[in-house]
Amino acid sequence: MAEYKRDEKVAFNGKKVEILGSTFEEGKPETPMNWRKKLRNREEILAYLKTGERYWFSDEWVGSEKRKTKA
Amino acid sequence: MSDIEKKSIDPATIEMIEKAHIDGCETIFDRADVMKPCPIGAEGSCCKHCYMGPCRVPAPKKKEGALEKIRRIGLCGATAETISARNFARMVAAGTAAHCDHARGVAKVFLATAKGEVPEFQIKDEQKLYQVAMDFGIEIGDRPIREIAIDIGERALAEFGRQEGELIFLKRAPLKRQEIWRNLGVAPRGIDREVVELLHRTCMGVDQDYQDLLISAARCALADGWGGSMISTELQDILFGNPVPILGQVNLGVLKKDEVNVVVHGHEPLLPEIMVGVLNDPDIQQAVQSVGAKGINLAGMCCSANEILMRHGIPVAGNFLQQELAIVTGVVDAMVVDIQCEMQSLAQVAKCYHTKLITTSPKAKIEGAIHIEFEEREAQKVAKKILMEAIENFSNRKTNVEIPSHVADMVVGFSHETINYLLGGFFRASYRPLNDNIINGRIRGIAGVVGCNNARTTHDDPNLTLIKELIKNDVIVLTTGCAAITSGKAGLLTPEAAKLYAGDGLASVCEAVGLPPVLHMGACVDNSRILMAATAVVKDGGLGDDISDLPAAGAALEWMHEKAIAIGHYFVASGVFTVFGTVWPTTGSEPVSRFLFEELENSLKGKWGFEPDPRKAAKLMIEHIDKKRKALGIDRARERVLFDMAKRRELDAA
Numbered sequence: 001m002a003e004y005k006r007d008e009k010v011a012f013n014g015k016k017v018e019i020l021g022s023t024f025e026e027g028k029p030e031t032p033m034n035w036r037k038k039l040r041n042r043e044e045i046l047a048y049l050k051t052g053e054r055y056w057f058s059d060e061w062v063g064s065e066k067r068k069t070k071a
Numbered sequence: 072m073s074d075i076e077k078k079s080i081d082p083a084t085i086e087m088i089e090k091a092h093i094d095g096c097e098t099i100f101d102r103a104d105v106m107k108p109c110p111i112g113a114e115g116s117c118c119k120h121c122y123m124g125p126c127r128v129p130a131p132k133k134k135e136g137a138l139e140k141i142r143r144i145g146l147c148g149a150t151a152e153t154i155s156a157r158n159f160a161r162m163v164a165a166g167t168a169a170h171c172d173h174a175r176g177v178a179k180v181f182l183a184t185a186k187g188e189v190p191e192f193q194i195k196d197e198q199k200l201y202q203v204a205m206d207f208g209i210e211i212g213d214r215p216i217r218e219i220a221i222d223i224g225e226r227a228l229a230e231f232g233r234q235e236g237e238l239i240f241l242k243r244a245p246l247k248r249q250e251i252w253r254n255l256g257v258a259p260r261g262i263d264r265e266v267v268e269l270l271h272r273t274c275m276g277v278d279q280d281y282q283d284l285l286i287s288a289a290r291c292a293l294a295d296g297w298g299g300s301m302i303s304t305e306l307q308d309i310l311f312g313n314p315v316p317i318l319g320q321v322n323l324g325v326l327k328k329d330e331v332n333v334v335v336h337g338h339e340p341l342l343p344e345i346m347v348g349v350l351n352d353p354d355i356q357q358a359v360q361s362v363g364a365k366g367i368n369l370a371g372m373c374c375s376a377n378e379i380l381m382r383h384g385i386p387v388a389g390n391f392l393q394q395e396l397a398i399v400t401g402v403v404d405a406m407v408v409d410i411q412c413e414m415q416s417l418a419q420v421a422k423c424y425h426t427k428l429i430t431t432s433p434k435a436k437i438e439g440a441i442h443i444e445f446e447e448r449e450a451q452k453v454a455k456k457i458l459m460e461a462i463e464n465f466s467n468r469k470t471n472v473e474i475p476s477h478v479a480d481m482v483v484g485f486s487h488e489t490i491n492y493l494l495g496g497f498f499r500a501s502y503r504p505l506n507d508n509i510i511n512g513r514i515r516g517i518a519g520v521v522g523c524n525n526a527r528t529t530h531d532d533p534n535l536t537l538i539k540e541l542i543k544n545d546v547i548v549l550t551t552g553c554a555a556i557t558s559g560k561a562g563l564l565t566p567e568a569a570k571l572y573a574g575d576g577l578a579s580v581c582e583a584v585g586l587p588p589v590l591h592m593g594a595c596v597d598n599s600r601i602l603m604a605a606t607a608v609v610k611d612g613g614l615g616d617d618i619s620d621l622p623a624a625g626a627a628l629e630w631m632h633e634k635a636i637a638i639g640h641y642f643v644a645s646g647v648f649t650v651f652g653t654v655w656p657t658t659g660s661e662p663v664s665r666f667l668f669e670e671l672e673n674s675l676k677g678k679w680g681f682e683p684d685p686r687k688a689a690k691l692m693i694e695h696i697d698k699k700r701k702a703l704g705i706d707r708a709r710e711r712v713l714f715d716m717a718k719r720r721e722l723d724a725a
Binding site for chain 1: 196197198201202205206211243245246247312313315316317318384480482484488489491492495497498499500501582606607609610611612613614615616
């Protein structure tokens with residue numbers, strides 16, 4: 001099991017508690033974080049656009065412009 | 072503080088100004104000392120729209136009486152208000168023209184790429200292609216990419232010459248915003264039409280109602296933000312890739328003594344993209360070796376820099392006021408320029424050293440420079456020719472070489488799509504975490520800090536002071552252009568900056584998501600990305616129905632270009648309180664300034680502000696953000712009630 005760094009924080013009741021610390025990777029990223037390459041084909045891209053960019057491309061979401069009674 | 076320290080807060084810049092003095096090379100910093108701005112022009116009170124003038128109608132030093140006010144007119148009777156509004160509107164038209172002509176060039180290359188006429192360019196981002204196709208209402212189905220791309224290219228180009236209707240991208244805006252534009256009659260019909268009409272309106276003897284002029288200017292500016300600039304961003308993304316997080320470096324220290332240094336400067340990414348691609352060409356590498364250099368170092372300046380930084384992590388040598396200073400290092404073997412923000416003095420500074428100044432756009436030639444025209448059909452050939460010019464020049468370096476050691480790391484590449492992904496993840500990309508943290512108060516609001524440098528103020532100081540003040544007060548900052556480069560140099564574009572500079576609330580969110588507190592969103596045309604991010608926040612819900620409802624504000628404290636006025640006006644016309652600094656171009660007319668600073672808010676729901684002091688500007692922006700939080704009812708923390716079943720039943724019964 002990986003060794004986790006631990007941090008001490010103050011809980012809501014004022015007591016000190018030990019929690020799991022941050023898990024950042026050390027060093028600098030050598031390559032771009034190219035998340036777009038995860039989408040392998042047209043079908044996946046279009047499905048992603050419908051959910052990820054749903055504000056423009058899907059009716060299946062809730063938001064300010066979706067409420068029944070206008071503000 | 073010494074006189075030289077008043078010129079910049081960037082140590083690399085100071086070092087190079089001092090070196091230029093030693094080398095006997097004059098720069099913009101020297102000229103700014105000698106030449107003061109024309110006081111009448113600076114306040115927008117000079118009318119040279121016909122040659123019965125130029126007429127000067129400067130604002131009086133003391134309060135004027137009614138009779139004096141009536142007398143303060145040009146030969147044709149144009150009032151100070153008309154003259155001031157015309158000058159402002161002409162700046163909007165010029166700025167819009169600049170962004171949109173850039174966009175037209177991109178659209179033409181895009182269409183040629185789709186048709187297979189320029190094989191050195193390709194469609195790299197299929198996702199963005201479909202995204203724009205869906206926006207344009209173009210059928211996707213099983214059609215080949217090429218066919219879809221041709222349709223997009225043709226439709227994008229048609230937006231420039233459109234005569235009636237509305238620009239397609241307007242429908243991306245929040246519904247309420249679209250309604251405001253339609254009710255006011257400011258929804259742009261076509262890109263070129265709005266620029267031409269505004270220029271016509273500002274001619275002698277045409278539109279002589281200052282309010283009408285400024286509202287028309289809003290329609291023109293919207294044709295920039297939601298038209299030309301947005302087309303440019305989207306098509307460039309399809310051709311070269313939508314930006315994703317990538318590590319880069321910034322400041323004059325990225326230049327290398329033992330390598331051939333080529334600095335690309337300007338705004339169009341077309342040639343720089345091809346140059347990136349041919350750097351490792353065997354002919355180039357062999358030529359580099361033959362002159363005894365250890366390699367070839369491509370670096371960027373201004374928005375050309377931002378374009379290739381965002382997509383390839385190519386280092387940035389500096390922002391607008393550092394363009395001459397890059398040459399002053401004595402190691403720039405070629406500076407390659409295309410369009411916008413290139414100072415004519417580069418030719419003179421280049422003569423002090425060995426640098427070859429190479430112009431590449433048929434639209435922007437400089438006396439004394441070498442002109443190697445960029446031709447898309449021979450893109451690689453042109454790129455190689457330019458690199459060869461630089462390599463040949465390596466051995467001509469003089470002895471007065473000095474590179475500042477200052478370099479900073481930065482993480483860039485925050486397109487609005489990438490922010491959406493980073494906040495929500497792959498299966499439910501979303502702006503929800505941002506909205507939730509604005510609602511719960513960890514993040515106080517959002518600010519867009521963009522724009523240029525201006526030699527009339529301390530280089531980088533207003534932008535940096537403002538940004539630091541904002542993030543300290545838990546306002547997340549979206550940045551583009553030269554302001555983004557300023558942020559990078561100061562180390563604000565790294566996730567670690569959150570802990571060092573941001574307030575506790577913003578820092579905790581940045582730490583959880585792994586984002587810097589200041590997000591670099593690209594070049595100046597990419598301010599359209601900020602419009603899209605703001606729209607996504609609105610549409611996600613909980614923060615009102617329009618961009619003007621958001622706890623958000625914009626700023627460009629070091630602005631100098633007409634493009635900045637166009638950008639500012641389209642942000643205002645999109646509902647954003649936008650603060651400019653250094654100088655304000657309508658101070659010659661109090662009614663015009665009042666209309667822009669106050670009365671526009673009644674109709675467009677956005678307004679301008681002017682404040683040269685960055686701390687006071689931050690205060691204005693934060694006050695506005697707090698006002699919006701109050702209107703939304705999220706101005707104070709509320710107890711979070713956990714509902715048990717009994718309470719749920721009570722709710723259902725109600």
